[in-house]
Each structure stands twice: as structure tokens, then as C-alpha cells.
Amino acid sequence: MTSSPHLLADDVTVGYGRQVVLDGVTLRVDRGETVGLRGPSGCGKSTLVRVLALLHRPDHGRVSIDGTPVDGVRYAVPVGLRTRVAVLFQSPRAAADPRLSLDDLIAEPLRAVRTPEPTIRERVAELTDLVGLTPDLRARRPHAVSDGQLQRACLARALVHRPDYLLCDEATAMLDASTQAHVAAVIRDYQRTQHAGVLVITHDEILLNRWADRVVGLADAARTHT
Amino acid sequence: MADLAARPALLRTARSRLRLRPGQAGVVTAGLVLVVAVVGSLLAPLVWPLDQSAVALDQTRSAPSWAHLAGTDDLGRDVAHRAVYGLRVSLLVGAVAALVATVLGGVVGGIAGTLGGRVDRILMRVVDTIAAMPHLLLGIFIVAMLRPSLGAVIASVGLTHWLSTARIVRSELLSLRTRPFVDAAINGGAGRRRVLVRHLLPHVLPRLALATTLMIPHAVWHETALSFLGLGLPPHLASLGNMINDGQGSLLTGAWWASLAPGAVIVVVTLAIAVLAARWRDRLDPRVRAELHL
Numbered sequence: 001m002t003s004s005p006h007l008l009a010d011d012v013t014v015g016y017g018r019q020v021v022l023d024g025v026t027l028r029v030d031r032g033e034t035v036g037l038r039g040p041s042g043c044g045k046s047t048l049v050r051v052l053a054l055l056h057r058p059d060h061g062r063v064s065i066d067g068t069p070v071d072g073v074r075y076a077v078p079v080g081l082r083t084r085v086a087v088l089f090q091s092p093r094a095a096a097d098p099r100l101s102l103d104d105l106i107a108e109p110l111r112a113v114r115t116p117e118p119t120i121r122e123r124v125a126e127l128t129d130l131v132g133l134t135p136d137l138r139a140r141r142p143h144a145v146s147d148g149q150l151q152r153a154c155l156a157r158a159l160v161h162r163p164d165y166l167l168c169d170e171a172t173a174m175l176d177a178s179t180q181a182h183v184a185a186v187i188r189d190y191q192r193t194q195h196a197g198v199l200v201i202t203h204d205e206i207l208l209n210r211w212a213d214r215v216v217g218l219a220d221a222a223r224t225h226t
Numbered sequence: 227m228a229d230l231a232a233r234p235a236l237l238r239t240a241r242s243r244l245r246l247r248p249g250q251a252g253v254v255t256a257g258l259v260l261v262v263a264v265v266g267s268l269l270a271p272l273v274w275p276l277d278q279s280a281v282a283l284d285q286t287r288s289a290p291s292w293a294h295l296a297g298t299d300d301l302g303r304d305v306a307h308r309a310v311y312g313l314r315v316s317l318l319v320g321a322v323a324a325l326v327a328t329v330l331g332g333v334v335g336g337i338a339g340t341l342g343g344r345v346d347r348i349l350m351r352v353v354d355t356i357a358a359m360p361h362l363l364l365g366i367f368i369v370a371m372l373r374p375s376l377g378a379v380i381a382s383v384g385l386t387h388w389l390s391t392a393r394i395v396r397s398e399l400l401s402l403r404t405r406p407f408v409d410a411a412i413n414g415g416a417g418r419r420r421v422l423v424r425h426l427l428p429h430v431l432p433r434l435a436l437a438t439t440l441m442i443p444h445a446v447w448h449e450t451a452l453s454f455l456g457l458g459l460p461p462h463l464a465s466l467g468n469m470i471n472d473g474q475g476s477l478l479t480g481a482w483w484a485s486l487a488p489g490a491v492i493v494v495v496t497l498a499i500a501v502l503a504a505r506w507r508d509r510l511d512p513r514v515r516a517e518l519h520l
Contacts, residue, residue, distance in 0.1 A: 053409075079415040082413060083415045085413075087410065087413050094406040095406040097407045108414060108416070108424070109414030112415045112420050154410075161414070
């Protein structure tokens with residue numbers, strides 16, 4: 001293995017109660033590459049994303065960013081480290097606070113780290129432009145926009161801290177074809193210009209093969225055990 | 227010509243604006259009742275002062291008349307006049323006790339729901355234990371420890387009614403905590419306090435406000451029950467419970483009116499609050515309705 005910067009889930013095991021969801025999974029995403037993750041429903045793909053995003057503590061194994069192991073999850077992770085791995089969730093409805101306008105939704109991560117307001121406005125304008133949100137949409141709340149428009153806003157939010165790694169958990173599954181293509185194009189552009197590492201989970205084999213540099217099956221990533 | 231053509235249309239709009247949808251008449255009536263009750267009890271000392279300890283022994287148990295709309299009690303005191311002051315006390319006790327219960331329940335439920343784990347288990351077992359005792363009995367115990375006073379009644383009602391609020395807040399927070407938008411906020415760099423203030427509390431507060439409103443009528447009934455049992459306010463002070471209690475002596479001598487006015491005031495006012503709260507509840511989503519067990 002090369003020593004290029006990478007996000008690594010090393011021998012990760014997660015169980016809910018007595019059910020083992022991830023059993024010794026090792027997955028590596030290098031910066032500058034797009035990795036596709038494939039696997040049947042309920043095989044733990046989303047759990048793996050939550051582990052990689054430092055949102056769920058594995059029962060065994062650990063996550064490391066650019067060779068540095070990360071201890072703890074959620075609030076225990078230093079903000080500077082947390083924001084280097086961004087997530088684009090499957091359901092934009094569930095991932096957006098229904099009380100915030102799309103503008104506030106995108107600005108929220110910047111406000112959380114006390115960015116000056118003028119900088120925030122500039123960055124939000126830049127990102128909404130990038131993902132294709134018109135000014136009249138930006139003031140609306142989630143209930144007043146479509147799934148596709150909301151997912152664009154969520155993508156803008158995911159990119160707001162310029163993360164080194166972006167995890168897309170079936171992020172295009174609920175979108176129409178043209179939005180799907182646009183979201184994928186924005187992610188691809190971002191990956192190239194920022195030299196970011198991207199993990200893509202999708203059931204769409206065609207999209208996966210066209211988009212990803214390599215495709216990993218979750219079953220292959222798991223340790224074979226007796 | 228244009229004026230003539232426009233007129234019926236204008237009339238029609240005015241009429242349709244006034245026309246109430248089914249069920250709205252009740253809400254409007256309840257609103258009016260509540261406004262009259264609150265404004266009346268606020269302004270009473272200014273426009274219709276009452277000497278709480280004054281008696282008129284030459285006018286005892288006189289039937290309702292133009293001079294005394296709801297009659298007089300066995301000490302010759304005007305029942306309608308005292309009922310207004312009784313309502314004042316009841317609304318004050320109801321509102322403050324509901325607020326005390328909400329704050330207490332909100333804090334306990336908030337701590338349990340945000341911290342979770344062992345703290346949550348311990349706090350909720352405490353809640354279960356207190357909930358296992360009959361709360362009127364507990365309320366009586368609390369007043370008995372303190373001297374009968376306004377504060378004691380508020381403490382008695384407030385300290386026994388925070389349990390359901392604590393449960394609502396806790397379950398709401400526990401379910402919100404696992405929502406992806408909270409994950410997204412943490413992922414975006416938000417700290418514990420930011421998530422609580424920005425993403426959790428704004429969802430909980432409307433439900434909390436509704437729970438408080440629903441609790442006011444209940445608290446009013448409790449104040450009345452405690453006063454009726456002689457554990458509420460000092461007997462010379464007009465409170466609806468005291469008046470009903472006083473009135474039951476008169477009832478045996480045929481003076482039925484002494485308890486009627488305070489009883490009617492309680493029923494009408496608490497019903498009005500309940501109708502408005504129910505309307506508000508219906509506007510929230512069905513999940514909330516299930517949580518409030520209504």
C-alpha cells in the first residue's frame with residue numbers, strides 16, 4: 001500500500017444487540033480517488049458511513065484520517081478533524097432541520113465554528129451557485145422545496161468546510177435523473193479540483209461503474225472468518 | 227354602474243369572511259370567554275374593589291336578585307363579586323403552578339434526554355416512583371408541610387404535575403437526537419450546546435408550551451380541590467374552592483346559589499382553556515397528539 005493521504009476504516013466491527021452488522025471490515029479511501037461501495041440492502045453500508053464519519057463508535061477496530069487514528073466519536077472528536085470528513089445522507093428530508101431555510105442550512109456549519117457573517121454570505125452564495133439553487137429557493141424552508149432541490153442544498157452544506165473526504169450514502173437514490181446527473185457532476189468536479197477522496201454508495205451499477213475509480217463489495221471488505 | 231356591480235361582490239366577501247367554519251364557533255366562544263375572564267380578573271381590583279374580610283350579617287343567604295346577581299352567602303357576602311376574585315386566584319395558581327411544573331419537568335426531561343444513559347435511567351425511575359403515588363395525596367402532603375397560603379398551593383400543584391412534562395421532553399429529545407439532521411450538525415462541527423439550542427430546543431418548545439396550556443385547567447381544579455378540603459387558602463380569602471366549600475353548608479338550608487356561581491365559573495373557564503388548547507393541539511402533527519395521550 002502506498003502512503004498517500006487516506007481515510008481508513010481498519011478492521012471495524014459493529015453490532016446492534018446480538019446482531020453483528022459489520023464484521024471486521026477494512027476500507028480505505030485515498031485522496032483523489034472515488035471508491036464505489038456495493039452490497040445488498042441491510043448489509044451495513046450506512047453503518048460503515050456513520051463509522052467513517054466519526055458518528056458511530058465501532059465495537060472493535062478504528063478509523064484513521066491520513067494515518068492518524070481518531071479516538072472517540074461525535075462531540076468528542078475535535079471540530080477540525082470532524083469537518084474533514086463530510087457526509088451526504090440518503091434522505092435530504094431527514095438530514096435537513098425543517099426549521100431552517102436552505103440558506104441557513106448551508107450556513108449553519110460555518111456559524112457553528114464562528115465564521116464571520118460576511119465570509120459566510122460569500123461562501124453560501126458561491127456554493128448555491130455551484131449546486132444550482134436559485135435565489136428564490138434559498139429563502140425557502142425544506143417543506144417548500146422538492147427532494148432534489150433539498151439534496152442540492154445538503155450537498156452545498158456538505159462541501160461548506162471544503163472536506164478532504166466526502167461520503168455519499170445513496171445520496172442520489174431519491175432524485176430524478178437530471179438532478180442525479182447534476183449532483184454527481186458537482187461531486188466529481190469537487191473531487192478533481194480539491195483532490196478529495198469520495199466514497200459512493202449506490203444501487204445503480206451503471207452509475208457506479210462510470211463514476212468510481214474502483215468498486216468494492218462490502219462482503220469483500222469483511223474479514224473471512226471461520 | 228361599476229359601483230353597483232361591485233357592491234354585491236363586496237357584501238359577499240364580508241359575509242364569507244364572517245362565516246365560521248364548522249367547529250370555529252366553539253373556538254371563538256372559548257376565546258371570548260377566556261379574554262373576558264383574564265381581563266376581568268386583571269381589572270377587578272381597579273373597577274370593583276372587594277374587602278375580603280367584610281361581612282354583611284343583615285343580608286345573609288339572600289337569593290339572586292338585581293342587587294346580588296348570584297345571591298349572597300351565609301355571611302352576607304356577594305357571591306358574584308367574590309367569584310370574580312376567586313377566579314383571579316384560581317387563574318394565578320393555575321398559570322404559575324403549570325409554569326413551575328413545566329420548568330421542573332423541562333429541566334428533568336431535558337437532562338435525561340440530552341445525557342441519556344445512566345443519568346436518564348436514574349431520573350426516569352425517580353419519575354416513575356413519584357408517578358406511582360396518587361398525586362392529590364402527594365399534593366395534600368406538600369401543603370400540610372407548609373402553611374396554607376398561595377405559595378403552598380402553587381408548590382403543591384406544581385411539584386406534583388411535572389412528571390408528564392418530563393416524560394414528553396425526554397422522549398422528544400431522545401428521538402430528535404438520533405435524527406440525521408443532528409448527525410449532520412455534529413458532522414458540520416456543531417458542539418453539544420449549539421445542537422441543543424439550535425436544533426433540539428426549537429422543536430421541543432412548542433410542544434412544551436402546549437403541555438403547559440393543557441395543564442392550566444388541571445391545576446385550577448387542583449387548587450379548587452385543595453381549598454375545598456380546607457387545605458388551600460385561608461378561609462376568608464375568596465377562592466373558587468373556598469367558596470364551594472362554604473356553599474355546601476348553605477346548600478342544606480336551601481341556599482343553592484352560594485356554590486353555583488363559583489362552580490359554574492370553574493367549569494366555563496377551564497372548558498374554554500381546554501377547547502383552545504385542543505384546537506392548538508390539532509394543528510400540531512399527529513405524532514404529538516399520540517405523545518400527549520389525547
